[in-house]
Amino acid sequence: ISRDHSAPVAEPDRNRPFAVISLIGGKWTTFRGFAEEVADTVLGRLQRSRKVTTQTMPIGGGRDFPADAAARASWLALAHSETGAGERRLEALLSRYGTRATQIATHEPDDEGRLPDSESYSRSEIDYIVRTEFVEHLADIVMRRSTLAISGSLTGRDLQEIATIAGGALGWSAGRLAEEVEAAALELEDRNLMRLG
Known part of the structure; x- marks a missing residue:
């Protein structure tokens, strides 16, 4: 699926006396650039120009x-x-x-401990991610909020431990926890060709 973005303009017509700019696609890492493109389009139609740029403004x-x-x-x-x-x-x-x-x-409290097979990620770090990064599913953590899947370092034991931490923080039942582990493992196998032992 393309992560590109575009902002096509539907010009006014006889049923609608104004233009409509549709924002399509995009991703978190390009949201400011996309916003500037759209602002430039709108301001150009108003015969104005943008006075500020966010290109060098650090975030997060x-x-x-x-x-x-x-x-x-x-x-x-x-x-x-x-x-x-x-x-x-x-x-x-x-x-x-x-x-x-x-x-x-x-x-992180002192010596909280690492995931079973991870040299770098701690249990408390995972808890922080779950509580602050709008996590909905286990796959969000391992595929989109950490580098565990991308780096290929994720193991089945780590996935289970991450699920336990997430389940505790999010109030998942034992059934929901099992469903999340199964769904994440299937998504990892399908998208990352990563089979966890």
Whole structure:
């Protein structure tokens, strides 16, 4: 399925005295660019031009992201003093989430533990994702909110543990939990050609 976007214009006609601009497609990572394209179309029709761009405006974990090695070391030291998390853990979280790493580190109690087969993802990190990233299904976590499926590091034991964490946070019944595991495993096999043992 294409992730492209477009904004076709239906010009006024005898039944509708105004134009309609339809926003089609797109994805989260291009939403600002798409918004600027549509704004330019609308403003052009009003014979005006956009005065502000968001092209260089950081969002999410890109905000205040350390720009060089010295700034990164300083950020890690400050984050360590604020959260108590180890610098190695903070480094991993910073690489994955940008400066939102401190929120995740604060969510993690000391030595919460990793997923059974993951060297990097913690149980508490998964809990944070479930509670803050609008998760509806187990596949959302493993395919769209983490790099577990993309990297090929996801195992059946990790999937089961992630389901247990998500089920606890979202109030899933045992039946719903089993359905989520089965659906995620099927989607992983179908889309990623990834068969979990």
